[in-house]
Amino acid sequence: MNNPSDSNPGPVRAVLADDERLMREQLRARLAEVWPELQIVAEAKHGAEAVELVEQHRPDVVFLDIRMPGMTGVDAAKQIAQMDVGDDGWLPEIVFITAYDQYAVEAFEQGAADYVLKPAERERLQRTVERIRKRIEARRSPDAQDVASEAPIQQLLHRLAAGAGGAARPQYLQWIQATVGQSIQMIPVEEVLFFISDEKYTRVQTLQVEALIRKPIKELVEELEPQRFWQIHRSTLVAVNAIASVSRDFRGRQIVAVKGHNQKLEVSRSYSHLFKGM
Incomplete structure (x- = not known):
């Protein structure tokens, strides 16, 4: 040989x-x-x-x-x-x-x-x-x-x-591979404002791009850094640094306003403890 x-x-x-x-x-x-x-x-x-x-x-x-x-x-x-x-x-x-x-x-x-x-x-x-x-x-x-x-x-x-030193440390996603139109793009996690899922796809939203992935919220919760992204609904994850404000609507529900975007994100009762005092 x-x-x-x-x-x-x-x-x-x-x-x-x-x-x-x-x-x-x-x-x-x-x-x-x-x-x-x-x-x-x-x-x-x-x-x-x-x-x-x-x-x-x-x-x-x-x-x-x-x-x-x-x-x-x-x-x-x-x-x-x-x-x-x-x-x-x-x-x-x-x-x-x-x-x-x-x-x-x-x-x-x-x-x-x-x-x-x-x-x-x-x-x-x-x-x-x-x-x-x-x-x-x-x-x-x-x-x-x-x-x-x-x-x-x-x-x-x-x-x-x-996991270096004998204790495995968490490994978190740094990039999202997503479909944008007819192409696939690599989106840095740090640019993502929020994720919203429906039955088939999860929407990935940045200031410039709206993309789709097939990964459900329950998987993203395990793969994203918990200090960076909060789950506020069974179908929604939001970047903590993208939260502009939290208010209540006429029905008393907590609503998250997103910086630089007109999307309003509902907070379900299960996650209302994240915004104590509201």
Whole structure:
């Protein structure tokens, strides 16, 4: 089998793994800008597929989404790190892709692997690429030491799996992938004013955009930071910093006025305690 670390190593080869097609396409496009000579040999939609493709292609670098259905990116990285390195000491560099940075950044800063926050920004990805290229060049050099047995990557994976320091911290959504007209857009959570659900869709409202997603309110409640978004009705979430005022209508119901928008949001009795004193 020909490997990238032969005497004539050839181009650096990569495998991408993300369950969201839009994210894979966006990362592929960004990598083409900042690392045009990189050869992407395969793409995976989940962790198990990523492991299979890495074993098949033996790439120099693997870009792994941390949260994927079934086998997570962290679990996939564990299996990859335990693969047979062969006579050439092969093991790929790991770059984690994540929309969550509450606990990951501290672990990644140890340098055993790298990370990219979704959606991948050119400047941040450029820094990641520069570090990965240097490490690959060092491994390919004639006097490179065997790095297959080094512990930092295993320590990092254990920390990520445990949630940094042994206690898992909440991971909250940073971006909403939503349908706007005939296109799909990535909406920063910090720009969302409120979410309103009906039986089929959930409306995502910002100052500039009204979009639709299929994720119900009960799932969003678990995925959004509770200090940032309050549920005020079984079908409504509102950004706390978007609340302009709370008043009562002629029927005594609490009504939330939203900053910069004419929408009025009703507060159900179950959530009236959020606005004590009204």
